[in-house]
Amino acid sequence: MIEKTFPKSFPNITQNQQPGMEEEMNPQPIFQHDEYSFNSERLKDRVAIITGGDSGIGRAVAVSYAREGAKVAIIYLNEDDDASKTKKIIEDNGGICLIIRGDVGDEAFCSSAISTVISSFSKIDILVCNSAEQHYSKNIEDITYDQLHKTFRTNVYGTFFMIKASMPYLKEGASIIITTSITAYQGNETLIDYSSTKGALTSLTRSLAVNLAPKLIRVNAVAPGPIWTPLIPSSLPAEEIQSFGSKTAFKRAGQPVEVAEAYVFLASQGASFITGETIHVNGGEFVTS
Template structure:
């Protein structure tokens, strides 16, 4: 798929995803097929014109799709990533092809000093901050809790919730009335996952963080919401699951296929736009039709 045009009939069925694995962290350019990140039949409406948005994990997967959609809506971007230089630079080129402005920042979001660096560089580059997308995450499937080491547990929580906390804390002084924070949670926060105990727990923390922060920032008129994806075809999948699991990835959804990153992007645009000014503390579930509590 070349991301030139996206229709529902183009969405990959689970059976068409070849069993494959990668070393961690995954690289989007190595995936077969590559995820669909852009709907070129939609060129944007200027809904985020001149807004400044930080997107963690914006080099690939859901983050890339959101970055491309934001660029088409007129936003100026900061893409935060950890290791995948080629994916990050590919995303930068895509954004620039839409005449978007983008700053790449590389580092570990689990480090509070790096979070402060992200905000400092953003303000120096653009002079303001309007939208914060806390999207970066990691997962490490294990067959039982006894196999989850201290190091794995700490790494998962540092990336998935500590990093989100650090970056949000650093961003708050620069956010104002009308600003928007959007966190990426997961369907696993609601129904659990037998092999992703630490990941599911961290995403449960993201959900509680979103709800509590929304209440805390309501007086400042800063909105906080989250997206809870189901199975989405991103580099996280072939880099963490075995070939057999990848081969059938997403088949257990009511729509019988995994989602593509582009199918989430519009929700992130909506929550950051003036169309969602009375929405805070809420979750949009994008999971192929599964009804989950909350």
Template sequence: MADQTTPQDPTTQHPDPDTQTAEQIEHPGRTEDMRKEPDHGEESYRGSGRLEGRRALITGGDSGIGRAVAIAFAREGADVAISYLPEEEEDARVTLSWIEKAGRKGLLLPGDIRDEALARSLPDRAAQELGGLDVLVNNAAYQMAQSGLADITTEQLDRVLKTNIYAMFWITQAALPHLGAGASIINTSSIQAFDPSPGLLDYASTKAAIYNFTMGLAQQLAEDGIRVNAVCPGPIWTPLIPATMNAEKVESFGSDTPLGRAGQPAELAPAYVFLASQESSYVTGDRILVTGGRS
């Protein structure tokens, strides 16, 4: 585990791709099914009260980046609601346990955000249970690698667009009445928005749209004192990777970065904490790339 306070060599502080087992698991992917589980900061993240008293909603908060952000937010003093697919209940309960171990209130919101009514209900339910809403993290996403454009079915395209784009619009629209001056919206875009992989054409297109949505919404909401920013991860080791890519790609995942390895969810969480905190009060309509050096 990487110690949050001790300087380390970023090329070696986590296992490199050569040591990752070329595994594949069933979608949507559960953490416990992975032979090499990601580091979500369970043992390394130390909070310092930067989000004391905040109330946050994180979509896709059961595992991967979402779990790491939920743990970090809770340790920084925030109460956290997470949404997730019902089949990811076990992962969600593990995340909830970490939130509660940090002494904060957690809320589980299962459901498929492709359902408009369900998606729009999430901010209301979070605000009601947590006593308000200060931070929205649109993080949930779906991807499935294909060999070419002809292999992307209408069914897959529909799922990618509804999960990654439609739900973000619906949830953000429903959250706005609960967000006041000082609130923060953080959207998970991707390096794919700027450097798309041919096998992820539909997914990459949505990540570019998320970035564009972030930039435009930031201008709309600036006068209300609500900040909107994006985090753009590079290759990050989460259950989504072995659940959506073939074994060969999993084995080499992240090896094309200057740092030579995939990132861990724990390495993303500080970016979300910064954008949610008062420390980023003059940052809106911007992005933070956490890509291992890919640009």
């Protein structure tokens, strides 16, 4: 079983800049199962936008969507190598991938990115709002205005801006999927502002689901627990990385590939009667807390 190969601990190696580079991680995150084949058809002929799709959970979702037949547009901040690698993985397996560089916290960029996708693919069927920023702070007094603003700008404003810009093109049957977090439900003593943004996104998911139900557009969320992504070594102190994920029932962190299938399901017709809900992928952390 592939699960036996998943690491249970990590070296205490950090990165100095967010959102982090997957290519510099050790061990590398696992974003696809070798036994999966491309050209399945659950998302055939659909167009998906994934913010933060260059690496981590976003890369795993992008590869999974392409495997299921979707054309994929990846939006990323500045991780050119990671984005290019994701694009190559998809295209080497017969998929179609567009990469767009920019900051989702900038409303004008979000509008421009949507226009680029429409120019390339003529429609949008799936929007995954996955870009995120987090900062480690032991005390609320340590959280500056600039940090608070940056975290909300990326996580909350970026999600709002992307959804707002997409609305003219989302039709009946479209799906919006928001990445929230276990921290929205459980809290986190050193990720205070990040947890607050994820709580906001959880409420946004529920409110927008009701708002868009008359248009038959579904809005759902995925709440990952500890997942090994570039955000971890680029935001947590070295002493916390070695034991990252050890509090789950499985005594390890999850891998991006273990989250991606939830996004595939929510985007597919198999979830046609599901809206306003959150799928929790956390290795049983609620059970152990």
